Amino acid sequence: MRGLRRWWDDTASGLPATFWYLWSGLLINRAGAFAMLFLSLYLTAARGASASLAGLVVGAYGAGGAAGTLLGGVLADRWGRRSTLLAAHLGAAGLMVGLAFSRHLAVIAALAALVGMVHSMPSPAFVAAIVDVVPEARRSRAFNLQFWAFNLGMAVASLLAGVLAEASFLALFLVDAAATLAAAVVIALKVPETLTRRPAVTPRAVAGRRPGLHTALTDRTFLAFVGLTFLLAVLTMQTSTIMPLAMRADGLRPSAYGMVVALGGALIVVGQLFVPRLIEPYRKSTVLAVSTGLMALGFGALTVADGLPLYLGAAVVWTVGQMLAAPPNAQINADLAPPELRARYQSVFYLTFPAASFVAPALGGLSLQHLGERHWLVVGALGLVTAVGHLLAGPPRERRVAALRAAAERAETVSAGR
Incomplete structure (x- = not known):
């Protein structure tokens, strides 16, 4: 037991409190992000969509994710990490409630694309904030803990999704929204803005152009x-x-x-x-x-x-x-x-x-x-x-x-x- 405690102290030492709040927000975010795992089943079983139409809607979610990844990166550098994380989480919670009560497939497809965008926006901001606050010598351990939290959260999400989907699709979306909102609360209360303005340090190949x-x-x-x-x-x-x-x-x-x-x-x-x-x-x-x-x-x-x-x-x-x-x-x-x-x-x-x-x-x-x-x-x-x-x-x-x-x-x- 002492050996395990010593190992954990060595793993966690040198990581600032802000990192752990970011880590907690990521874990809650991933553990609660389960509704989209069952989107295709929801569309075919509850909304009467064909398999091909369900595939198109899921594809819209993926396309929104690609756009959200780039948008999240630009906003996190210009607007700030904390602001981007809060906007993405609050937007995702609201859109998930909208999905829960939407009946028309066209509306669901549009909402799915927007959800894909706001689900992907936090990733660049999370990692950039971790780099901002964690000393370089500890970043490998910090990223390892991030990867672990991501997978642990996904494992929990998979288990919860199966239980909730069998009980109620409405509950599936609403609990997802509540978990996303909980992650936003952690970020709002405990995570300060980590972006600091520094002199530009860009590669020589693009020197002379605005980064x-x-x-x-x-x-x-x-x-x-x-x-x-x-x-x-x-x-x-x-x-x-x-x-x-x-x-x-x-x-x-x-x-x-x-x-x-x-x-x-x-x-x-x-x-x-x-x-x-x-x-x-x-x-x-x-x-x-x-x-x-x-x-x-x-x-x-x-x-x-x-x-x-x-x-x-x-x-x-x-x-x-x-x-x-x-x-x-x-x-x-x-x-x-x-x-x-x-x-x-x-x-x-x-x-x-x-x-x-x-x-x-x-x-x-x-x-x-x-x-x-x-x-x-x-x-x-x-x-x-x-x-x-x-x-x-x-x-x-x-x-x-x-x-x-x-x-x-x-x-x-x-x-x-x-």
Whole structure:
């Protein structure tokens, strides 16, 4: 017991109170964000929509999410982290109440797109605020705790959603709104504005232009990292898009798929907190190469998987890879962003996930149909390419981060002199 207490003290030490309030808000937000998990079922079962129409409405939610990610990044840098978080949470709570009582499918589709936008707006602001308040030496642990809270919240949301959906769809939306409102209250009462105005520290390639979203979109070092993260996201999306089809082709029941997903979630909740100490001695590019290599191995092993035990074993391997990748991925993203553009850089980074959620099923379904089990060899090869990419991109990234730190120190010196 003392050892566990000592380990927790080491994990949590050096993290300011504002971080923990942000962490609590994120946990409440994720645990309560369950209504949209059942949107397609709600549309078909309660509103009489066809499967194709339900798919279009869910697609509208995804399109709104892509727009909200960019909007959240711009607002968080211009308006402030706290203001953006409050506006997004209050807007989401109100829109969710509107969805609860809407009857016309056109209205529901419009509301779903708006909900997707306000659901995605907090992500860049949350991460930018964490970078603002957490000392650089503790950010890896902070991001690890953030990833853990996100997954724990999603696990709770999945359980609550099933219970509430069976009881009442109205309750599903209203409880979601109440949880979102609770997160807004925590932020309003406990989270101060963390955005501070600093002298611009932008990459040389765009010096002379006013920094903005275009800065992130033309930053080649950053975009190389975003591209590698996109490939990592395509790997991760296999579990929710292509793997269920492969398991059904192998004669496995839906409950078997549920067991594989539940195992991955349980591993993250139980083991994620131990990751920072494990990876701390190593370079971030090396950790990312190893993590994507493990994911390549796990998904590649599905080439010969024909029963539940092999799927479960492969899930352990790729989940460990995901766990190792989370802290350095977030920290590199924070390190590459000039201080005055943190949220904008986060918004571009987060676009990789909706993009992967489109590409993974679209190309993966085609690949599975024509290649069969050899599809997983392609996925494994993609993981190995990503691992090599991280090893090659690591040194330029490190030089870029060192240059940004030096420029930031010079800017702070000039500002202090003034």
